[in-house]
Amino acid sequence: MSGLRERKKRATREALSWAAVRLTVERGWDGVLVEDIAAAAGVSPRTFNNYFSSKAEAIAFRHADRFARLADVLRERPADEPLWDAVRAATLSVIDPHEQPPPEGWVDGVRLMTAHPALVAEFAKAAVDGEQVVADAVADRTGDPDPMYPRLVAAAVTAASRIASEEWMRSADAGPIGPLVLAALDRYATGLATPTTG
Missing domain, CATH: 1.10.10.60 (Homeodomain-like)
Known part of the structure; x- marks a missing residue:
């Protein structure tokens, strides 16, 4: 029950x-x-x-909850799976790979909403809490006694989400956000190699 x-x-x-x-x-x-x-x-x-306790906390819950669910899935991934493959798979579990582009006006509304001071503070708190939750899951998975490595991985995961969201909101023709998050994670997984030009 x-x-x-x-x-x-x-x-x-x-x-x-x-x-x-x-x-x-x-x-x-x-x-x-x-x-x-x-x-x-x-x-x-x-x-x-x-x-x-507030409207801002209710909105930010979705942000924090994605990291909590990602951490749960990360712990459940096969033990012999490479870490970044597991992180990618866990990320796929909390985003919709078949998400449709947002309706007209939605991105503008999100941009205004997330700029409100009350929500900026709540999102910052959610990001800090979420980063710790992911770091704990990485530490459990790797067994690494060095506290820096899990925290660095978790920081990369939360940064990928934040930067993808910022780029999504800046886009004049925003599509689904999920592919942007995955692309950011893939860049980390390859060591942030310097882009080739020309």
Whole structure:
């Protein structure tokens, strides 16, 4: 029964977070209240407050949760799989490889949403927490007693996500974000070789 209860709680948390993202992108930061998010998720404002302390925390949850799920999958990958192959496979588990290009106006809305000071702070916290979670998973996988290596790998993973997101938001014709994240990780996996020109 506890497993079912936990799944229901997770589903509610995800529904609230997605509603917060969708409504804020569509209406702008000041156009969305906690009551609106709760109604969109089919719960009461009191339920929202049981899960999140603010609208910004609800939005940033999706960012932190991707790193937590990536770490879980990374631990489950075959022990003899090369690390960067495992990282790539774990990343594929938390992005949609068949994602469609965003609807018109979506990227502009995301750009405005993520620039809000309250959300900048929450995303920064989520990135720090997520980086530690990934580092712990890398350490468990490699058994490396040197604390620097897992942290460097985790920093590369979080940087790949951040930089891909920034490039996606800068694009005049943004497609799915997943391929950008994978391309960034692949660059790390090959040692960030200097690009050839000409």
